[in-house]
Amino acid sequence: MxxxxxxxxxxxxxxxxxxxxxxxxxxxxxxxxxxxxxxxxxxxxxxxxxxxxxxxxxxxxxxxxxxxxxxxxxxxxxxxxxxxxxxxxxxxxxxxxxxxxxxxxxxxxxxxxxxxxxxxxxxxxxxxxxxxxxxxxxxxxxxxxxxxxxxxxxxxxxxxxxxxxxxxxxxxxxxxxxxxxxxxxxxxxxxxxxxxxxxxxxxxxxxxxxxxxxxxxxxxxxxxxxxxxxxxxxxxxxxxTDAAKSSTANDFWSRAGYSIVKNWEIKDTLKPGKELKAAAATIAAGVTDPEEQMAKLFAFCKTNVKNISFDTSLTEEQKDDVKPNKSTADTYKRLQGTTTDINELFASLATSLGYETRLAFGGDRSEKFFDPGQAHESFIHFSSVAVKINGKWKYYSPGDKFVPYGLLAWNEEATSVLLLGYKDYVTTETPYSSPQESVAKRTGKFTLSEDGTLTGTVKIEYTGHLSNEFKLDNYKESASKQEEMLKDMVQKGLSTAELSEMSIENVSDPEKPFTYKYKIVVPKYAQKTGKRMFIQPGVFESGSSPAFSTATRKYQIFFHHPWSEEDDIELKLPKGFELDNADVPRPIADPSNISSLNIQVGADQKNGVLVYKRRFSFGSKGYTLFPASSYQPLKGLFDAFHNADTHMLTIKQL
Missing domain, CATH: 2.60.40.3140 (Immunoglobulin-like)
Incomplete structure (x- = not known):
């Protein structure tokens, strides 16, 4: 088979x-x-x-x-x-x-x-x-x-x-x-x-x-x-399997590690020659701080080496026809390679600077949560490069084109890994990221007309895992398809929204935030009753649904990664209108400070502008997986978030 x-x-x-x-x-x-x-x-x-x-x-x-x-x-x-x-x-x-x-x-x-x-x-x-x-x-x-x-x-x-x-x-x-x-x-x-x-x-x-x-x-x-x-x-x-061989997990991984080291030629990767040692010295010239040296090597591998795995100018058949690199020296000489080639080159360069370096083989959390006690080689793959910096293992994957420096892809985080050298292996876990490393920063400047129509400009920037996800979804698509996807995303919450002058930036940039810019018109955004209008100042959460709708839960609750959101909105009120009811939802947080929501509302009465600030965070300390028994309090927390996000204010005509 x-x-x-x-x-x-x-x-x-x-x-x-x-x-x-x-x-x-x-x-x-x-x-x-x-x-x-x-x-x-x-x-x-x-x-x-x-x-x-x-x-x-x-x-x-x-x-x-x-x-x-x-x-x-x-x-x-x-x-x-x-x-x-x-x-x-x-x-x-x-x-x-x-x-x-x-x-x-x-x-x-x-x-x-x-x-x-x-x-x-x-x-x-x-x-x-x-x-x-x-x-x-x-x-x-x-x-x-x-x-x-x-x-x-x-x-x-x-x-x-x-x-x-x-x-x-x-x-x-x-x-x-x-x-x-x-x-x-x-x-x-x-x-x-x-x-x-x-x-x-x-x-x-x-x-x-x-x-x-x-x-x-x-x-x-x-x-x-x-x-x-x-x-x-x-x-x-x-x-x-060979019935005569020991079946303990440790024995299995010892045999599997030896096999991987041999098949992947890890010894050659971690014992680079003179050419790569000279290259590493040149790339990191003038820098002595270990983290800064790794950043230099990372940037070189990501920006100077053509990543065939993400090359949209080649078909899959053409990628197959590209002559494979035989070694990390070959990758450096040709300045092109696959995701795996680029990560292995990074490992060779880091080793060349004298750092203890290993290839990390771990689980993929998008498929299964890896447990080394479940001894089978199909549960692991080459996920990243581990380098010991100041006594601690740091992880890098420049071959993942859109994953920024300091992060691994979300499915490679917080999972058991085998760190393979050419003599032995170490079992440990990859770190989790913080909510502040994956931010959706949403900025809007809007004007509300007397008939309730909302018009304005929007800028949304995604960093970290959020940026990586949007880039992976968009980089292969045409410009028209990217705009269609943006419209679908906005209209999911604002079904009557009309978008124009759309700009989608940094789609293929390896480090910069994935960014949306557009103008928007939403007819009847505000509900008008006599001399009053009811508005939802949290425009970006308008039309959103509760995260959890069922009363009971069968399975664990799993969030892919921690993340945070920062909303800054200015809403100019119709001429002759002012705030009638400006009550603001109280800050919300769980007892363990895993998540929080803080909303502030202010008013510039002189210029008739409503100022709305929202700060949301989830997954502090790496908490992204919860037992089904935690469903009720977790559902209650997200219901409270939703109620605060969709809170309505009243403005009245003078």
């Missing part, structure tokens, strides 16, 4: 396209018997309000031959019109090296009438293209689907010269499942790690297969600010 990343992509796309990945129970063409109870059922078993429910879902994985073969069979009951809409179309994703064969589908109505899929109704189409990966699908519409029917699918996947190594077996999905089972026939000694599952183990079955199953599995319910899916769903990771 190809890499875990590709397999995950296929499974994810399948789920996004509302496909069940199922397992055929047998080689023959016959369908398994359908009971009268299931055929005539009117209510779900696992979740009473489900739109559809999988009756069984089986995947038979045969890795005992040169090709990996996966036989799928699913049976699902449709209960509502939403369920019918969701499962009316099927996409079976595949890519190069995978064959999809023996597709069968049928629908059984409550009265026992059966409709089968015709072979001619199956067609190929491209469903996704992500970077270098093109994914196609065998697609078909389900015949005669309606509430009450039972839908069944069968098909086979054949991976040419594939392997089940590092296969993820998913037991929980966005639909409730009465029974989910994997039958696995291994090629050699296999082990597995389970996540969010009770003591579900493989048990010996027939014909060399082993079975792992779960019953009555509830659907994953999407919640705002929930952890990555691998942290909440039930799944296991299958891998092959």
């Amino acid at each position: 190809t890499s875990l990343t590709l397999r995950k992509l296929c499974f994810s796309l399948a789920l996004l396209a509302c496909l069940f990945v199922f397992s055929a129970f047998a080689q023959d063409k016959e369908w398994r018997p359908l009971s009268v109870e299931d055929r005539t059922a009117t209510t779900p078993v696992v979740e009473p309000d489900a739109d559809a429910e999988v009756l069984f879902w089986e995947i038979r994985v045969d890795d005992s031959t040169e090709n990996l073969v996966m036989k799928h069979y699913v049976r699902v009951k449709i209960f509502t019109e939403r369920g019918r809409e969701k499962y009316s179309k099927v996409d079976i994703p595949f890519r190069k090296g995978i064959r999809i064969k023996d597709i069968m589908a049928r629908v059984t109505k409550v009265d026992g009438t059966v409709s089968e899929l015709a072979k001619a109704d199956v067609f190929d189409r491209e469903i996704a293209k992500t970077d270098k990966i093109k994914v196609r699908a065998k697609s078909f519409a389900i015949p005669n689907i309606e509430p009450g029917v039972v839908v069944e699918y069968k098909y086979q996947e054949v991976y040419t010269y594939g392997s089940a190594e590092d296969m993820r077996m998913i037991f929980q999905h966005d639909v409730p499942v009465r029974s989910k089972a994997y039958y696995f026939k291994p090629a050699m000694n296999a082990k597995y790690l389970t996540f969010n599952m009770s003591d579900n183990k493989f048990v010996k079955d027939k014909n060399g297969y082993y079975k792992a199953s779960m019953e009555n599995v509830p659907a994953i319910k999407e919640e705002p600010n929930m952890p990555p899916e691998d942290e909440v769903r039930s799944w296991l990771l299958l891998y092959y």
Whole structure:
């Protein structure tokens, strides 16, 4: 089988396209018997309000031959019109090296009438293209689907010269499942790690297969600010291993570290030659402070070395054709390279100045929270370069083009890492950033007319993680698309807003804040009643919704990173109007000072200008992950923030 990343992509796309990945129970063409109870059922078993429910879902994985073969069979009951809409179309994703064969589908109505899929109704189409990966699908519409029917699918996947190594077996999905089972026939000694599952183990079955199953599995319910899916769903990771080797986590990481050091040629990176030593001395010339030296090396790697990974002038195919760098000396000589090349060059330069330097391999918090006790190499990747400055490890990633000096990407922060040298490794954690390092600074100068129309100019600057996120979203897009995205963002809160003279700055600049500038007109922004108008001075929070709307919570609450907001607004009132009610929300903060909101309102009566200042901060001390048991106080805190942000003032006509 190809890499875990590709397999995950296929499974994810399948789920996004509302496909069940199922397992055929047998080689023959016959369908398994359908009971009268299931055929005539009117209510779900696992979740009473489900739109559809999988009756069984089986995947038979045969890795005992040169090709990996996966036989799928699913049976699902449709209960509502939403369920019918969701499962009316099927996409079976595949890519190069995978064959999809023996597709069968049928629908059984409550009265026992059966409709089968015709072979001619199956067609190929491209469903996704992500970077270098093109994914196609065998697609078909389900015949005669309606509430009450039972839908069944069968098909086979054949991976040419594939392997089940590092296969993820998913037991929980966005639909409730009465029974989910994997039958696995291994090629050699296999082990597995389970996540969010009770003591579900493989048990010996027939014909060399082993079975792992779960019953009555509830659907994953999407919640705002929930952890990555691998942290909440039930799944296991299958891998092959030498039964004779020790299985402790420390022993595993010692072996894995040795393998990574060898495969990544870390010794060559951390023992640079004369050319790189001379280059480092030149780059840092005249600077003796360690942090200033690192800043010099960082700036050189980020601005002087062309980053092919972020080069919009090249297609992915053209990037593949670029001759790879063989060493950090090669990267320096050519002054171009990938994100990885640039980070490795930084490591060589830092080592050249005499600093203890290591390559950091850690988890990706956008996918899973890495725990070294869960010993598997797929959970880590080369994330940054660690340099010991004044006895403390500092982390750098100049290859991440839009991540500023002093930060790592949010998904690389606050996670366990293995710091690899060419002789040993150190286990530690990357630091978290502060709210003040990721700021949304929003400035507005507005005029309110007598009919309630708001007009003015806006400038919004994003720093830190916020800037990185906006740049990643925008740098590949055309100017018109960038403006369209800005309009959509503003109109999400102010649906009638009209924008003009839009300027989007520093989209591709590696360090400067991502900046929006525009003029805005919002008809009927103020509500007029007789001689009074009601206005929301916090223009940038107008139309916002509460962060958490449900009374209860199932999963942990996860914010990607700390951040802060600074709003400075001047609002010129209509001629002949003055403040009638200028009460201001009290400052809000939690007892642990993790978050705070402070709003100040003033008035320049002489010039008829209302001055509004708002300061918000969240995630102090790195608190961004909270247990579900903290939901009620956290919801109460954000409800208080929302009430203060949407506070109304009254102005009256003299």
